[in-house]
Amino acid sequence: MNHDHIDYDAFFAEKISELKDQGNYREFAELARHAGNYPHARRYTGSGEEIGDVAIWCSNDYLGMGQNAAVLKAMTDAIKAYGAGAGGTRNISGTSHPVVTLERELADLHGKEAALVFTSGYISNEATLSTLAQVLPNCHVYSDALNHASMIQGIRHSRATKTIFKHNDPADLERLLREADPSVPKLVAFESVYSMDGDIAPIKEICDVAELYGAMTYLDEVHAVGLYGPRGGGIAEQEGLMDRLTVIEGTLAKAFGIMGGYISGSAVLIDVVRSFAPGFIFTTALPPAIAAGALASVRHLKESNAERIRHQDRAARCKRELKKVGLPVMDSESHIVPVLVGDPVRCKEASDLLLSEYGIYIQPINYPTVPKGTERLRITPSPLHDDVMMDRLVTSLAEVWQRLGLDLVS
Numbered sequence: 001m002n003h004d005h006i007d008y009d010a011f012f013a014e015k016i017s018e019l020k021d022q023g024n025y026r027e028f029a030e031l032a033r034h035a036g037n038y039p040h041a042r043r044y045t046g047s048g049e050e051i052g053d054v055a056i057w058c059s060n061d062y063l064g065m066g067q068n069a070a071v072l073k074a075m076t077d078a079i080k081a082y083g084a085g086a087g088g089t090r091n092i093s094g095t096s097h098p099v100v101t102l103e104r105e106l107a108d109l110h111g112k113e114a115a116l117v118f119t120s121g122y123i124s125n126e127a128t129l130s131t132l133a134q135v136l137p138n139c140h141v142y143s144d145a146l147n148h149a150s151m152i153q154g155i156r157h158s159r160a161t162k163t164i165f166k167h168n169d170p171a172d173l174e175r176l177l178r179e180a181d182p183s184v185p186k187l188v189a190f191e192s193v194y195s196m197d198g199d200i201a202p203i204k205e206i207c208d209v210a211e212l213y214g215a216m217t218y219l220d221e222v223h224a225v226g227l228y229g230p231r232g233g234g235i236a237e238q239e240g241l242m243d244r245l246t247v248i249e250g251t252l253a254k255a256f257g258i259m260g261g262y263i264s265g266s267a268v269l270i271d272v273v274r275s276f277a278p279g280f281i282f283t284t285a286l287p288p289a290i291a292a293g294a295l296a297s298v299r300h301l302k303e304s305n306a307e308r309i310r311h312q313d314r315a316a317r318c319k320r321e322l323k324k325v326g327l328p329v330m331d332s333e334s335h336i337v338p339v340l341v342g343d344p345v346r347c348k349e350a351s352d353l354l355l356s357e358y359g360i361y362i363q364p365i366n367y368p369t370v371p372k373g374t375e376r377l378r379i380t381p382s383p384l385h386d387d388v389m390m391d392r393l394v395t396s397l398a399e400v401w402q403r404l405g406l407d408l409v410s
């Protein structure tokens with residue numbers, strides 16, 4: 001028998017060339033940060049040669065906690081005390097003292113009975129939403145239109161019925177819940193700070209509607225924990241709403257500067273996820289040094305407001321200065337500073353030019369991360385970006401806009 005074998009690589013190459021034609025092919029910048037000199041980093045070519053130094057303007061290490069002395073010390077001390085890896089899943093030898101201490105600290109941060117740590121924020125959303133919506137018979141999930149991919153995947157994997165409500169629109173949510181069968185379990189999933197536009201959910205109004213119709217609430221505070229609220233508990237803490245939410249989810253990888261994700265909620269809910277979520281059960285735990293670093297970071301930001309105050313000041317100044325020279329800063333209520341380009345190819349060109357000629361690293365944000373036609377540069381000023389750096393950023397961006405003939409606003 002004569003088989004015509006499929007040329008698999010030809011198929012893959014075709015998929016990649018489609019992406020390139022659309023301007024949506026992603027290239028990563030290879031950088032080595034300088035500890036103690038963040039946000040500066042050395043840049044490497046694809047073949048591993050050093051090119052020069054760049055200033056990072058698009059990191060989600062929002063507060064520079066990945067460079068914090070107490071965090072670095074906690075991590076190096078933990079390596080000396082416990083060694084490198086976790087040694088197994090949580091069930092098989094991976095439940096280390098630092099991980100358990102971290103969970104207590106996180107439960108306290110959000111005013112909840114318990115917390116559960118995962119290897120990433122992505123996994124925490126995927127594992128928790130898929131499990132909760134699966135264990136509740138006939139669960140109906142209501143999901144904000146702009147929810148993160150990790151929440152969408154979790155809901156999809158649960159195979160529960162899903163209805164999307166209009167972004168940040170409690171009236172639309174109410175309209176949908178009013179039509180629903182009062183006897184089925186319901187879960188409303190949304191985020192506090194949406195990281196691409198920088199807008200903030202009306203948490204109170206969404207909780208009011210959810211409560212009226214007996215729905216649980218699941219809030220992703222990934223872009224808010226550490227950054228908002230008197231102890232860094234997020235927008236829900238800032239607004240005094242933490243007790244209104246069934247689950248608050250966060251990451252240890254953005255403002256807390258390390259790695260890992262978590263959920264917080266009632267003791268029984270956490271016990272269900274611990275007991276039924278494959279994404280929690282069947283994977284090696286966070287190493288003790290990672291947990292110890294995250295613990296130091298969470299504790300530091302519970303006590304210290306200095307980073308949060310300076311962070312907001314930096315973001316406000318950045319928006320103001322960019323607007324002054326007519327750059328199209330998109331409306332953002334938070335620390336995120338998106339600048340609209342509106343075309344994937346030109347967005348990448350602007351980013352390439354900034355990197356190669358100005359030593360400024362801002363990754364282009366293209367589809368599918370944002371809708372087509374809203375491609376943008378997403379700037380995240382940190383407490384470590386001083387006025388001199390920021391003024392250089394503004395003049396560089398203005399020059400790039402002029403060179404590429406991009407639109408300014410008058």
Ligand SMILES: *Cc1c(COP(=O)(O)O)cnc(C)c1O
Binds near residue numbers: 150223261
């Ligand atoms: C980054 C992100 C996550 C995933 O968190 P990681 O810790 O990076 O895996 C979840 N939700 C939102 C909204 C995010 O932006």
